[in-house]
Amino acid sequence: MTRFIFITGGVVSSLGKGLSAASLAALLQARGFKVRLRKFDPYLNVDPGTMSPYQHGEVYVTDDGAETDLDLGHYERYTGVVTRRSDSVTTGRIYQAVIQRERRGEYLGATVQVIPHVTDAIKEFIQADIGDEDFVLVEIGGTVGDIESLPFVEAIRQLGNDVGRERAMYVHLTLVPYIPSAGEIKTKPTQHSVKELLGLGIQPDILLCRCDRVIPEGAKKKIALFCNLREERVILAQDVDTIYQVPRAYHDEGFDAQVCAHFGIPAHEPDLGRWSEIVSRVRRPEGIVNIAVVGKYTHLLDAYKSLGEALTHGGIANNVGVKLDWIDSEIFEQPDAVQQLESVHGILVPGGFGERGSEGKIAAACFAREKRVPYFGICFGMQMAVIEAARHLAGLSGAGTTEFGPCADPVVGLMTEWTRGNQIERRNAAGDLGGTMRLGAYHATLEPGSRVAEIYGSTEISERHRHRYEVNINYKAQLEKAGLRFSGMSPDGLLPEIVEIPDHPWFIGVQYHPELKSKPFEPHPLFTSFIKAAVEQSRLV
Numbered sequence: 001m002t003r004f005i006f007i008t009g010g011v012v013s014s015l016g017k018g019l020s021a022a023s024l025a026a027l028l029q030a031r032g033f034k035v036r037l038r039k040f041d042p043y044l045n046v047d048p049g050t051m052s053p054y055q056h057g058e059v060y061v062t063d064d065g066a067e068t069d070l071d072l073g074h075y076e077r078y079t080g081v082v083t084r085r086s087d088s089v090t091t092g093r094i095y096q097a098v099i100q101r102e103r104r105g106e107y108l109g110a111t112v113q114v115i116p117h118v119t120d121a122i123k124e125f126i127q128a129d130i131g132d133e134d135f136v137l138v139e140i141g142g143t144v145g146d147i148e149s150l151p152f153v154e155a156i157r158q159l160g161n162d163v164g165r166e167r168a169m170y171v172h173l174t175l176v177p178y179i180p181s182a183g184e185i186k187t188k189p190t191q192h193s194v195k196e197l198l199g200l201g202i203q204p205d206i207l208l209c210r211c212d213r214v215i216p217e218g219a220k221k222k223i224a225l226f227c228n229l230r231e232e233r234v235i236l237a238q239d240v241d242t243i244y245q246v247p248r249a250y251h252d253e254g255f256d257a258q259v260c261a262h263f264g265i266p267a268h269e270p271d272l273g274r275w276s277e278i279v280s281r282v283r284r285p286e287g288i289v290n291i292a293v294v295g296k297y298t299h300l301l302d303a304y305k306s307l308g309e310a311l312t313h314g315g316i317a318n319n320v321g322v323k324l325d326w327i328d329s330e331i332f333e334q335p336d337a338v339q340q341l342e343s344v345h346g347i348l349v350p351g352g353f354g355e356r357g358s359e360g361k362i363a364a365a366c367f368a369r370e371k372r373v374p375y376f377g378i379c380f381g382m383q384m385a386v387i388e389a390a391r392h393l394a395g396l397s398g399a400g401t402t403e404f405g406p407c408a409d410p411v412v413g414l415m416t417e418w419t420r421g422n423q424i425e426r427r428n429a430a431g432d433l434g435g436t437m438r439l440g441a442y443h444a445t446l447e448p449g450s451r452v453a454e455i456y457g458s459t460e461i462s463e464r465h466r467h468r469y470e471v472n473i474n475y476k477a478q479l480e481k482a483g484l485r486f487s488g489m490s491p492d493g494l495l496p497e498i499v500e501i502p503d504h505p506w507f508i509g510v511q512y513h514p515e516l517k518s519k520p521f522e523p524h525p526l527f528t529s530f531i532k533a534a535v536e537q538s539r540l541v
């Protein structure tokens with residue numbers, strides 16, 4: 001019997017609903033339950049794929065090729081449960097489904113309305129594609145009271161009635177701010193937020209209160225009294241020094257025990273051993289390495305959420321702290337500016353789009369290659385490294401990517417056809433932008449004896465992709481002669497997936513996004529190996 005836990009947020013956004021949901025799921029999992037996590041986003045885009053990273057942060061890609069909210073990354077990292085397209089739904093997607101149904105005449109002459117048609121569609125999505133999960137945790141994006149999220153709040157209210165309260169629970173995350181001038185914390189925003197939720201017909205079963213300090217007993221009592229809850233259902237979510245401490249901190253406050261109590265499930269102690277191990281490694285590193293991440297959206301770290309986490313995981317695997325230096329690549333377009341990379345132990349150029357700053361990324365790749373600093377190119381970062389090698393090793397001075405327009409030597413070009421399993425997928429330059437990249441998990445075959453084959457410990461891998469351009473196979477022979485090794489290819493041998501420079505301490509470019517699959521308790525082998533190389537580099541400089 002699947003139970004539903006709905007997580008809403010109040011007072012302000014950015015309180016960490018995604019991490020809260022992921023942490024609760026991890027705690028339930030540690031008690032032996034099977035979980036699934038879902039995110040509902042109230043915006044009208046069908047998915048975040050066409051949104052600027054400044055608007056939305058990272059686009060997290062699932063194995064089955066959906067472009068989704070970055071919270072799905074937290075879900076996977078905390079639970080190891082592989083996310084799917086059905087775990088991420090936006091208002092745009094709901095409306096698309098409703099309107100398509102209307103056009104097909106499936107509403108049989110009815111006037112199509114938010115209630116019941118849109119709310120029914122939301123309820124269908126919540127309950128779709130569920131197997132033997134004990135718990136499905138559904139996070140509602142936005143803040144309660146927003147116009148956009150009203151249909152979602154209404155739908156979860158209805159669903160609580162449909163399945164019965166013994167199978168549904170409402171968790172509301174709020175802020176309890178400390179006001180320095182008054183010298184005390186304030187409960188009023190939480191009271192108002194719960195009032196808002198009550199006005200929409202939902203009495204929260206648990207309040208999760210974000211606070212930068214311990215909430216005094218008196219204040220907790222007050223929140224319980226005004227919000228119509230028992231005191232033990234008011235849970236403190238105090239700020240912690242590492243996000244991997246959140247599950248343990250919640251457990252210590254009784255969060256998962258209260259959830260079990262709500263559902264009448266006998267509560268025995270969960271095994272949180274692996275979380276304690278991760279936290280102690282993060283807190284007590286044996287050294288520090290400095291990694292320069294040379295990208296474009298460096299002012300908004302949410303744009304590189306999984307990447308930052310995967311680098312931390314690489315540090316956990318090597319027992320070192322990873323200090324990240326986020327550098328806007330444009331600055332390397334000034335003469336000699338790359339020299340500031342002199343003191344770093346590794347350079348990473350992440351995924352990206354568009355011409356701005358690309359020459360700076362090429363300069364960073366050139367610096368890494370020439371100065372023998374470990375280099376990790378991910379997607380766009382691989383493409384820039386290939387252009388650099390083409391220009392400076394193979395002598396193709398006009399090498400570039402057709403992403404920025406025509407060029408003399410298109411060593412990176414638009415992909416118009418590729419195979420997925422037994423099927424051919426086709427695109428053309430004039431098609432829709434949304435959802436049309438090469439998306440999701442694809443297999444690659446690694447060359448035996450290559451560095452990557454050694455790192456993976458295998459010659460068959462599957463990784464997640466999100467790109468429209470590819471390294472042009474027609475230049476393969478020429479680039480290989482110049483010193484680049486094409487050590488990973490698509491199984492049909494047509495799409496370059498990995499390049500490496502054998503005569504270099506660590507220089508690898510991958511066309512896919514390994515960061516999406518890294519987990520704290522299962523760091524991705526490429527990140528483990530890259531950080532290991534950085535540790536070795538740190539002994540040299």
Ligand code: GLN
Pocket residue numbers: 350351352353354378379380381403466467468469470
């Ligand atoms: N802009 C490049 C492409 O579309 C790289 C994309 C990426 O880095 N995710 O191929």
